[in-house]
Amino acid sequence: MRVLMVTWEFPPLITGGLALACYGMVKELLKKGIEIDLILPTRDLVYFPLRKVEDADDPPVKFLENVEKKEREVNRISEVIKKFEVLGLVPSPEAYLSPAGVMREMLKELEEKVSLKKFFEVLSWSLERGEDLFRKVYEMAGRMPLYAEKLSFDLVHVHDWLTYPAGVVLKEITRKPLIAHIHATEFDRAGGSGDGRIHEIEYTGLSSADLVIAVSEFTARMIADRYLVPFSKIRVVHNAHSIEFPGGKRRIFVDPVILFLGRITLQKGPDYFLKVSERILKDFPEVHFVVAGTGDMFRKIVHLSAGMKLRTGVLFTGFLERKKVEKLLEAADILIMPSVSEPFGIVPLEAMAYGVVPIISKKSGVAEIVNNAYKVEFWDIDRMVEIVRFLLSDRKKLEDLAYKMKEEAMGIQWSRAAGKLINIYQELV
Amino acid sequence: MLHVIFYFQVHQPYRLRNFNVFDVGGKGDYFNNVLNREIIERVSQKSYLPTNNLLLKLIEKYEGRFRISFSVTGTLVEQLGLYSPETLKSFMELAKTGCVEFMGETYYHSLAFLFGKEEFIFQVRKHRKMVEELFGFSPVVFRNTELIYQDEIADIAEEEGFRVVLAEGAEKVLGHRSPLYPYKTYNGRLFLLLKYYRLSDDIAFRFSDRGWIEYPLTVDKFVNWIDKLPLIEKEGRDLFLNLFMDYETFGEHQWEESGIFRFLEKLPEELLVRDFISFAWPSDVIEIVKYEPERISFPQPVSWADMERDLSAWLANEMQQNATVTLYEILEKVHAMGADDLMESIRKLTTSDHVYYMSTKYFQDGDVHKYFSPYGTPEEAYIYFLNALSDVREKLRRREIHEI
Known part of the structure; x- marks a missing residue:
């Protein structure tokens, strides 16, 4: 054919x-x-x-x-x-x-x-x-x-x-x-x-x-x-996803890294990510929130994050080529995808393949097929904060989960x- | 008598490279050494060397009657040493003539006065040591970064052995008073000389501006304006015309083709034929003034930057504020942990240019910010700066964990 x-x-x-x-x-x-x-x-x-x-x-x-x-x-x-x-x-x-x-x-x-x-x-x-x-x-x-x-x-x-x-x-x-x-x-x-x-x-x-x-x-x-x-x-x-052989963890920071990865547009909910970072950094000032990507809200999000006076708590990478995306996933622990509307969302699958624990919007296609990811309403800051707190307070648990994520993601390949x-x-x- | 004081600011920052998140925790430093070398070489060729040569010539020609003053930052001297030693040598030649006064400031051209008094004093002392060693001159005149001044600076300057301070002749402080008169600081203990910004900026900013109504600025025209200045004084008291500007005005901001060098060459000749005009150093005010000048208080900080002449060039938006607060917090921590090996890099980050690049002010001033910035946008400047701070923080953090 x-x-x-x-x-x-x-x-x-x-x-x-x-x-x-x-x-x-x-x-x-x-x-x-x-x-x-x-x-x-x-x-x-x-x-x-x-x-x-x-x-x-x-x-x-x-x-x-x-x-x-x-x-x-x-x-x-x-x-x-x-x-x-x-x-x-x-x-x-x-x-x-x-x-x-x-x-x-x-x-x-x-x-x-x-x-x-x-x-x-x-x-x-x-x-x-x-x-x-x-x-x-x-x-x-x-x-x-x-x-x-x-x-x-x-x-x-x-x-x-x-x-x-x-x-x-x-x-x-x-x-x-x-x-x-x-x-x-x-x-x-x-x-x-x-x-x-x-x-x-x-x-x-x-x-x-x-x-x-x-x-x-x-x-x-x-x-x-x-x-x-x-x-x-x-x-x-x-x-x-098409990741066949994900590498192991290669950290940039000794402390946990929480990621936003995607276009910085209204659709992807970067402002919700910032709200979570503001609340988490109060209790876990050592954690790093990293915003990766660019988009029409980029300037606004940079200014908003600076205005929260979170010191070096929120960092930006700008647009990343493919190899850098993978490098960042190797360095991350948690991914938040608070999309307002996400037809599918491949990023959380890739993140899981790298052992990153995803917290994803219920308004996403990927939520229909993964079991181990945390699923939340994109506007529910309280719930996201609660999950991140839980994950950060027990690093052993975070490691166990990482393994489970990897396992599940490796079963979601393109052949099916x-x-x-x-x-x-x-x-x- | 009208004393003309030429003071030139000579400074270059260590510009940051595109330091990204992936560089954090690594071995590389934060600076774009290729760009910094390029700029130092270019500015040396176009501005520093030809202007130094011209000044040297003028000093010799007028046998002590042509006197000027400089404030040279540590970050520039270091980079001249690295990338253009002949330029550094030519500044030293100038110093040897005995006709050049060198002033005190912060070694790193920083805003430390506003955020860390101890750090401020450290940087002022480091600068003094450099000036004494390099130029054999012991500064008695103090000028803070970007001419930022407020009353409190007088107290520290006095403790550090200075007797004269320079500041901007801003109308919001002067009111009806003229910047031509010498003043005393709020406590009456130091002399205060104020920049005559209209005539200074005519040279520094407007010289080659074809849209300016006075274009082209000829020596005759400029001297004609100066001739009229003494008319305000009826009792024969000494006046000081303080022409303060960036040294790069000559050859870099105003290109050679604009005639700026011919202007500088001709000006002393025209002024010195007048018996009521002389050139002076800022410190000459101490000997010249025989009466007790009026005190002026600067309760709020005033600078020479932008239309507002306040701190808004460096501290107006959220990015500048978060960057600065974070910088001085981490610097404090580096200090507290005794991480001496990190000290030099973070001090280079205290240079005020870094936050100047983050300015988002529009209209005319925004253009000036953009002209100086090595980055495409203020956000980029912020992001690389924050990443560099994050690197210092990460290195401290690793030591902390190691110790536990």
């Missing part, structure tokens, strides 16, 4: 959980014999024909047009990140650029053929206003006819709203089944009503898909409630999730 997969992020370019999830599932699908043609928001018209397991870590590149020399050159680059760079991929969703005029013509033609007039109106409105991200999404959709012409596949699998327009175009042209994978909705990201245009795209993508894969029951309910996707069309496949995906593919092919 061959799947045409379109996603916006793939390692080593990681801005969030999406890249990690795609990598994890792709690798296991390849292991189970599924062939994948991967499309990313590259500047050049290329795709990545993934055929064997190793391809997930070093994707071979194929150009759509006959440019053998260039293709050979790119494929000779040994470092994946360099290869991506040459193809015009950079680690942010703003990466996508191509001659807009050509794409616009192409889409105009398409708009007349397909029935989704309004959907494209939304996109072209943004295009005309020159908004980068929307323009790139539009352009990606616009080049899909070229891919459809050259590639053969059994079904299309797209990830999140950025690639839904591409998926819809592919389905319209090829009449192949479409699976829309939903990792996060605009409701989660915005923590409020969000961007109407993105809602429109999410709604259309989910409605046009033959099947929808949600990363959790939590997300399944969300899209059923908000986008009226019938439950019969939704399949839940929980994410997993990939098995479920294949069953879903088979429903459609």
